[in-house]
Amino acid sequence: MPACPETERFAALLRSLKNRSGLSYEALAKKTGTAGSTLHRYCRGTSVPQDYGSVHRFATACGATPDELRTLHRQWALADAARTEPGTGTGTGTEADADVVEVVEVVDLVDSDGAEEPEAVEPRAVEPRAVEPEAVEVGPVRPVRQGRFRLDQFRQGRFRVVVIGAVVLTLGVSAWALTTDHPSSGSGSGSGSAADGRLLFSAACQPVVAMGQHDACVGEVQRLLHAKGADIDVDSDFGPQTLRRVTAFQVFSGLQPNGVVGGATKKALYTSNVRMTVWPPAKVRQHIRAVFTDAPDAAVAIADCQSFLDPLHILPNTNGTRNWGLFQISDLRLRELGGTPRQALDPEWNIRAAQRLWSKKRDFHDWPNCERAVKGAATTAPAR
Helix, strand or coil: CCHHHHHHHHHHHHHHHHHHCCCCCCHHHHCCCCHHHHHHHHHHHCCCCHHHHHHHHHHHHHHCHHHHHHHHHHHHHHHHHHHHCCCCCCCCCCCCCCCCCCCCEECCCCCCCCCCCCCCCCCCCCCCCCCCCCCCCCCCHHHHHHHHHHHHHHHHHHHHHHHHHHHHHHHHHHHHHHHHHCCCEEEEECCCHHHCHHHHHCCCCCCCCCCCEEEEHHHHHHHHHHCCCCCCCCCECCCCHHHHHHHHHHHCCCCCCCCCCCCHHHHHHHCCCCCCCCCCCHHHHHHHHHHCCHHHHHHHHHHHHHHHHCCCCCCCCCCCCCCCCCCCEEEEHHHHCCCHHHHHHHHHHHHHHHHHHHHHHCCCCCCCHHHHHHHHHCCCCCCC
């Protein structure tokens, strides 16, 4: 079964990273905790991972740059959407079915000056129209070529709609962020200028600082986070690391954790007393071993595979959910455990929550993407 264009582009990015790294599938399997055969399927385009975590670990092991990680995340989202879309790339439709199709008319998404707030655009459906074949006096009617032409046009149109849909989603998130992450009017503390030393409130910075930007405003966000104890590079590049730290700061500050820096987050960065210092890796390992007395090595391997032993590690999923903390506990599991994102970013709580999940069946089935890491670690308690 041929891969759809989105999946093939995603696979091509993975192959490029692997070839540049010079690492074998076996070596990458050891570094990522994902089976080599599974990585091979990803690179061939015959399979798309259901969560971004395995993609991030693969790219990091291959030495991907922040720009490459951003590109890879966007392409994975498109491939994941194409994989789950009914009929995409499956070849199950017949050529005769292409005689009547629904035409989607697309209009401009944003005004040329870009000054107004983006609005959601709904495609207008045109009434389906049956195509009547012309009468032919001699020889057979040949609708197949005509049908194939319309089918190709339809497939190309669907691809354009998928890409445009991704753009609309991005614009919608930005518009939503402008409304949800903005200080209430009349407070008198949400505005500012370069004169008062708050660069983020000056005319030099956009109303929302977000993923993909590379400028002094991003550097200011990183500097403020670092001043609060966050482990972050101040390189003026809003990449995955900055996204995770901004989201964690929002959780600690009681703000909507949308990962973008709008008015309310800017104000909190300048005024809040939030501290973002975390346990170092050595303390994390020690505490995991103390809690997982029956499987200390495997538990450490799982946490390392999931979060690189970073207590503030946060990964977004395409369906809007997130995975939190050392053991990347999902929103679903978090609700089952009666926890909150704030608790999940506490290493003590996260480790004990993971131990509760493990104790149900005394295995690590909740972390299937790190199965190889578990197999490579001792699963019995050390001799006493």
